[in-house]
Amino acid sequence: xELFYTLTSPYxxxxxxxxxxLKLTDQVTLTFLHPFEDQSGRLTEANPLGKIPTLVxxxxxxxxxxxxxxxxxxxxxxxxxxxxxxxxxxxxxxxxADGIMDAAVLAQQEKCRDAAQQSPMWLERWEAAILRSLQxxxxxxxxxxxxxxxxxxxxxxALDYIRxxxxxxxxxxxxxxxxKWYQTVQKMDIMIKTDPRQT
Numbered sequence: 153x154e155l156f157y158t159l160t161s162p163y164x165x166x167x168x169x170x171x172x173x174l175k176l177t178d179q180v181t182l183t184f185l186h187p188f189e190d191q192s193g194r195l196t197e198a199n200p201l202g203k204i205p206t207l208v209x210x211x212x213x214x215x216x217x218x219x220x221x222x223x224x225x226x227x228x229x230x231x232x233x234x235x236x237x238x239x240x241x242x243x244x245x246x247x248x249a250d251g252i253m254d255a256a257v258l259a260q261q262e263k264c265r266d267a268a269q270q271s272p273m274w275l276e277r278w279e280a281a282i283l284r285s286l287q288x289x290x291x292x293x294x295x296x297x298x299x300x301x302x303x304x305x306x307x308x309x310a311l312d313y314i315r316x317x318x319x320x321x322x323x324x325x326x327x328x329x330x331x332k333w334y335q336t337v338q339k340m341d342i343m344i345k346t347d348p349r350q351t
Contacts, residue, residue: 154181154208156195159348162253162313163218164205169305170222172342174229180207219246222302241296245303248285248293252310255281260317282314283323290327297333308337316348 155171157164171177185195187204198214199206207215207224215224234242255278262270262278289297289307297304311334314321324331337343 153179153210154183156183156185156198156204156206156208158184158186158204159346159350161204162257162309162348163250165309165313165346165348166218166306167205167207167221167225168346169309169342170225170302173300173305174225174231176225176229219250222246226302241293242301242303245289245293245296246306248288249303249306249310252282252285252307253313255279255285256310256313256317279321282321283326286323286327286330290330294329294333304337308334308343312338312343313348 155164155167157167159165168177168182171180183194185204187195187202190196190202195204195206196202198208198212199216201216203217205216205218205221207221209215209224215221259275259278259282262275293303297307311330314323
């Protein structure tokens with residue numbers, strides 16, 4: 153298997169965490185590739201969306217995007233089947249975290265535009281979505297994040313991406329339980345190893 157990834161993508165980082173958790177890292181060739189610098193065309197050949205992460209399985213079969221890749225990896229690892237309720241809890245947390253990533257990535261892309269072209273309305277809208285989502289996690293989900301699963305992995309990546317790309321967004325004061333949880337998971341070896349600040 154081959155994984156196209158980049159550390160600055162929180163979605164890619166999530167898959168690196170999944171591989172580590174399932175002890176599948178040694179079975180995957182990790183190909184660092186920025187999607188805008190795909191000179192060989194291998195990424196777009198594997199994924200017509202040209203997005204990272206993309207997982208290439210045997211015989212050229214490809215899987216994208218990150219929730220589908222994660223699900224495929226858990227299936228390959230033959231992990232114990234979850235109850236319906238537990239499965240939904242983990243998937244809902246993943247969806248919330250991915251939504252936070254979506255808003256944070258879009259806000260980062262907006263900030264990279266010339267100041268005169270930036271839209272304050274969209275920046276405010278994405279920031280509000282992030283803060284509402286963190287409020288949901290703080291009040292209704294954090295008690296389900298004690299174990300290391302697809303939902304908590306996704307949330308760890310989402311929170312650190314905010315700290316990485318949007319350090320001026322002060323979410324810690326109003327979400328103390330989330331911040332305490334974040335500080336704990338950031339000390340994990342795999343989080344340190346995949347820190348995007350290394351790039």
